Amino acid sequence: MNRLWQWLPISTADRRVRVLAWASLVSQTLIVGTGGAVRLTGSGLGCPTWPRCTEDSFVATPEMGIHGVIEFGNRLLTFVLVIIAILAFVSILRLRRERPELFRLTVALGVGIIIQALIGGITVLTGLNSWIVGVHYIVSAVLVALAAVYVYRVYRGRAASELAVPIGVRILAIATAVGVWVTVLIGIVVTGSGPHAGDASTPRNGLDSELLQHFHSWPAYVTFGLTLLLIVAAWRSGRAPLLRWSLALLAVEGVQIAVGLAQARLGLPVILVGVHMVLACVLIAVMTAVVLTTRKSVDETARASDAERETVAS
DSSP: OHHHHHHSOSSSOOHHHHHHHHHHHHHHHHHHHHHHHHHHTTOTTSSOSSSSSSSSOSSOOGGGHHHHHHHHHHHHHHHHHHHHHHHHHHHTGGGTTTOHHHHHHHHHHHHHHHHHHHHHHHHHHTTSOHHHHHHHHHHHHHHHHHHHHHHHHHHHOSEEEEESSOHHHHHHHHHHHHHHHHHHHHHHHHHHHSSOOSSTTOOOOOSOHHHHHHHHHHHHHHHHHHHHHHHHHHHHHTOHHHHHHHHHHHHHHHHHHHHHHHHHHTTOOHHHHHHHHHHHHHHHHHHHHHHHTTEEEHHHHHHHHHHHHHHHHO
16 A cells, blocks of 8 residues: 555656546546437436346346446446546545645545436436436536546646736636536427437426527527637737637537537437537537636746746846
């Protein structure tokens, strides 16, 4: 145990920490894809109870067929997330005083995974209630955002109190983030009214799906417009990281809008719905990075102060 403790990073978030940070973000996004597959293939009750897969078995049985395999596979991925979360937590234990924000983020991710698993169990026990399924997705989206913050902080260091851009640009970035989240949240309600319930006998939320699609598209287009304004503001402010991430955000939004239009016109094919769900999480991750780049890091502020002192001394 002492050898393991001595092996852990002590001064910097090195490659080991970075690999686990990326593993956390990727796995949190992937489980949205597998969860979507469960729902889109009608496998939501492939394992009809929880935490066991059946009353007598924790694993899927041959009699349960492909639906049991898909649902149980999604449950297994939760254990992968738990392992990654534990490793990420252990990897920064010796850094916890120097980098307390990384410690807090790993704890939050670990707790979030447990909460998500419990909500997943409630989803099964309530017969795939569409509102509970929606909460299940929201928690996944929050975990993706937290994982994105973790990756960003591992590379950029702690956040400083000083903004990296004018306050107006910061407000524009936050407004764009609000647009992204509103679009995603309305999209969750739209999905709850659509045909992909996870099981043929599961009732929908009873809302008008066609009308909700319009409500979903409006904030999406507003967000796209705000992103264009943000790109202009980032370019004028000279903040290169913000400009790069804003362009990445625009690209993801463009693809997401195209997929959304295609799935609506093609009768909601499962593959496009699944892609749309995963892209929503990618969108949230990129949007998170955009907001984070509007504030300087402690290291960045220190370098600027050192450069200023050198200039004065010379």
